[in-house]
Amino acid sequence: MLGVGNIGMVHLKSALSMAAVDVRAAADAMPENRNRAERAGVPRTYDDYTTLLDAEELDAAVVALPPFLHADAVERAAENDVDVFVEKPLARSSEEADRLLETARKAGIAVGVDHTLRYQPDMIGVKSEYEDGTVGRVPYASITRLNDGPLGRPPVEHAPPSWPLDADAAGGGSLLELGIHCFDVLEWLFGDLDVRDATTDATLDIPVEDAATVLLRAPETETTITLHCGSYQWEQLPEVNTRLRLEGITGTISNQDHLPGNFYASAAKSALSNVASRVTGSESDVFGPTFYLQAHYEALSAFCEAIRNGERPPVDGRDGKRSLELAETAYELAADGDGDELETMEVT
Template structure:
C-alpha cells in the first residue's frame, strides 16, 4: 500500500502527539476522526484538515475504508472498540493502559489474535535508542535489584483522579515504569503492593496519593516501584537497575552508567520515542513485519496484570501471583 489510511477514536490528550507526527508522514492519510466531544472534534478536524468526523466510533468503523485505527481513549472508555476493529480486519495502535479489568483485556487479546491483525500499544519508552543500549549493557550481567519512580503532581484531567475511570496512578501512569522494567529484566511472577491516601484535595479525588509495589521477577530479581501524585511539582521519574559492580540509571532523556573506580558515563537519548513508535507501527502495517512492534497487545496485557494485581495485593494485604501467560 502506498498510504496507510488511519482513523482515530479519541482525539484529545495524547492523540494530539500522534496526529502531529502522522500528519507529517508522506505515506499516511488521516482519513477519519472520532470523539464524543464536538468541540475537540471540530478543533482537530480544522487543525489536521480531516473531512470525515464522527461522534460514534461504530459509525466510523462501519462507513470508512481504513487500514488501521488509533484508539486513544481513557482507560474506562474502551467498550468494544478493539473487538469491532478486529472484526473489520483493522490494525490497531492502542494507548496504554489497555483496560481496567483483566477479563476485558483478555477478551480483546483473543479477538485480536483470532483476527490476525497487528496491535501495538503505546509503551513508548521501549522505542528509545537508550533502551536498546540498556539491554545491551545488561545482556551479560545479572540484574538483582530494580528501583522505579513516577513521582510528581497529578494531571488536570478530571477522570484521572477517579479510580473507576483511570485505575489510579500506578495503572494509568506509573505503568510506563512497570513496563520498561519488564522490557529490561523480564516477566514478573508476583507482586506485593501498599497504597496510601491520607489526604484528599477535592471531593472527586478517589485515587491513592502514593504507592510502593514490590516486584518478584521470574529471573529471581526483585524490584520496587514507587508512585506519588500529591506533590504538586515535578520530582522524579525513572528506573535504576543494579547488578554486581554495576548501576544503570534510566530516564526518558538519557542513561547514567556507574562502575567502581570510574567516573559516571552519561548517554543522552538520540531519538523521539513518539515518532519511533508511530513509524514502527506504520511500517509494520505496510510490510506485515510484526517484529517492528516492541509492545504488542499480548505483552501489554502482562504489564496491565502487574498493576492490577498490585492493587489487589494492597487491598487484601497479601502477595498476588500473576497468571496471564498470553
C-alpha cells in the same frame, strides 16, 4: 484517530508527520477537540468513533479514548477489519483484555499497545548498557515514575476530565496510569516478574490511589526491584519524571546517564516556540519538549511498519495484558496488606 484529546493529539501529530501514513479522519465527542484536529490537517471529523469506523475505508485506527471505551472500540474496529494501536492501559482488567484480544483474534486484526518507555532514548541506553554486561549481575534495581496527575499543577485553570478519577472508568489510579509503563519496561529488561508485595496510598482526597509502591522479583536474573509511582508531584517539564537505576556488581546504570545531550536546550527551544504560538494564536508544537513525545512517534511508527509488512506489532496485546496482570496482583496484595496509608494532605 479515535479520540483526539491530550494524548490523541500527540498520536495525531505523529501520524501526520509520517511520510507513509495517510490520516483520513478523527473522532471525538468534544467539539473543541474536533476543531483542533481539523486545524491540524485532518480532512474529516466525527462526533462518534463508531460512525467513523463504519464510514471510512481504513487500514488501522489509533484508540486514544478513555480506558472504559477501549474494548468497545476494538470490537467496532474488528467488525470493520481495522487493525488497532491502543493507548495504555490496554483495558481496565486482564479479564477485559482477554475478551478484547479474543475479539481481535477471531477477526484477524492486529493489536498494538502504546507502552512508550521502551522507545525513550534513556531507557534504550540503559538496556544496551545492561546487555553489554559492563556492571555484571544486577541484584537490585529501582524505578520511580511521578507526575501531577489528572488534577494538574496548581493553580488549575480548568476542571479535569471526570474519568481519570473514576475507578470504574479508568480501571484504577496511578498504578494503572503510571505503574503500567514501569511493569512493561522492567519485563523488557529483566524478563518475567513476580509481584511480592505492594501498597497503595492516597495523598489527596480523591476516589483513586495517587501513589503505589511495589516489590518485585525477576527469577531469571535474580533481581529484586522496587517500583514507585504517583500522581501527586507537581512536575515541571522538562524535568524527567522517570528514574531507573540498576545496581550491578561492578557499577550502577542510570537512565540519567543516557539523556540526550541536547535535552534541556531542545526543551527550552520548544517551550519558547510554544509560548510564541500561544501569543500568535497558532498551534503549539506537540513534540516539544521532544524527549517524551518523540517516543510516542517511534512507538506508533513501529506499529505502522509492522502492519505494513504483515508482521506482529513489536509491543502487542499480549504485552498489554501482561502489564495488567502484574498491576492486578499488586492491587490484590495491597488490599490484603496491613500497611498504613499515607496521611491525607491538604493542598492549597
